[in-house]
Amino acid sequence: xxxxxxxxxxxxxxxxxxxxxxxxPILGHNTVxxxxxxxxxxxxLLAYFRNRAPLDDSGMPKDRFSAEMPDATLATLKIQPSEPxxxxxxxxxxGFNPPPDTQYFGPGTRLTVL
Amino acid sequence: SQKIEQNSEALNIQEGKTxxxxxxxxxxxxxxxxxxxxxxxxxxxxxxxxxxxxxEKRKExxxxxxxxxxxxxxxxxxxxQPADSATYLCALGIRGNTGGFKTIFGAGTRxxxxx
Numbered sequence: 001x002x003x004x005x006x007x008x009x010x011x012x013x014x015x016x017x018x019x020x021x022x023x024x025p026i027l028g029h030n031t032v033x034x035x036x037x038x039x040x041x042x043x044x045l046l047a048y049f050r051n052r053a054p055l056d057d058s059g060m061p062k063d064r065f066s067a068e069m070p071d072a073t074l075a076t077l078k079i080q081p082s083e084p085x086x087x088x089x090x091x092x093x094x095g096f097n098p099p100p101d102t103q104y105f106g107p108g109t110r111l112t113v114l
Numbered sequence: 115s116q117k118i119e120q121n122s123e124a125l126n127i128q129e130g131k132t133x134x135x136x137x138x139x140x141x142x143x144x145x146x147x148x149x150x151x152x153x154x155x156x157x158x159x160x161x162x163x164x165x166x167x168x169x170e171k172r173k174e175x176x177x178x179x180x181x182x183x184x185x186x187x188x189x190x191x192x193x194x195q196p197a198d199s200a201t202y203l204c205a206l207g208i209r210g211n212t213g214g215f216k217t218i219f220g221a222g223t224r225x226x227x228x229x
Contacts (some may be wrong), residue, residue, distance in 0.1 A: 004157075031214070033217070035219075042219060042220070042221040043203065043222075044219075045217060045218065045219075048216070050214050055210060055212050055214045056210050056211070056212055056214070056216060091157050091158075102160050103160065103217065104160070105157030105158050105159070107156060107157055108156075108157055
């Protein structure tokens with residue numbers, strides 16, 4: 001039963017610290033998405049990749065957020081420095097092109113920045 | 115401005131009845147529309163997809179309609195069960211500027227099915 005995995009599942013950190021979230025997409029999927037979910041804003045697309053190349057990261061605050069895919073089995077989302085307003089659940093999802101992309105979501109990383 | 119609107123209030127229905135959830139959008143031209151289910155503490159799970167040239171799709175007890183003129187999708191769960199209680203998210207597939215498709219999610223509608 002193939003699944004998207006994310007680590008860590010929970011993270012509590014202090015303002016100003018660097019946070020790295022990791023995602024292992026489903027083997028064979030060639031698109032990876034990063035989302036952030038809060039009660040106020042709902043599910044927001046931060047960035048997405050196809051074949052490891054970034055296609056769109058317009059939803060991501062560029063000054064502090066960065067997303068990469070070092071290889072086909074790992075996607076990372078970094079926040080440096082973190083701020084309290086970054087507190088949210090961050091989801092990774094993977095899918096298979098060509099479109100339409102049916103996305104398979106991971107369990108999420110719950111981030112709390114104090 | 116661009117918007118996706120789903121019933122902000124929770125929908126409460128009796129077991130066995132049909133639940134109907136609405137998704138309206140403004141100033142988008144989606145190539146397709148998807149419905150996802152999300153349970154508390156979990157990621158969304160894909161349910162159904164309907165393309166812009168399709169009017170209706172069915173899967174078991176689920177039915178989705180897509181009216182690109184009205185800019186609306188309706189999601190129906192027939193013979194609802196308490197296990198159908200969850201948040202249901204509407205998502206639009208929008209052609210991106212740099213290739214591929216972006217997915218824009220609505221805020222979701224919370225459904226409660228009472229036994």
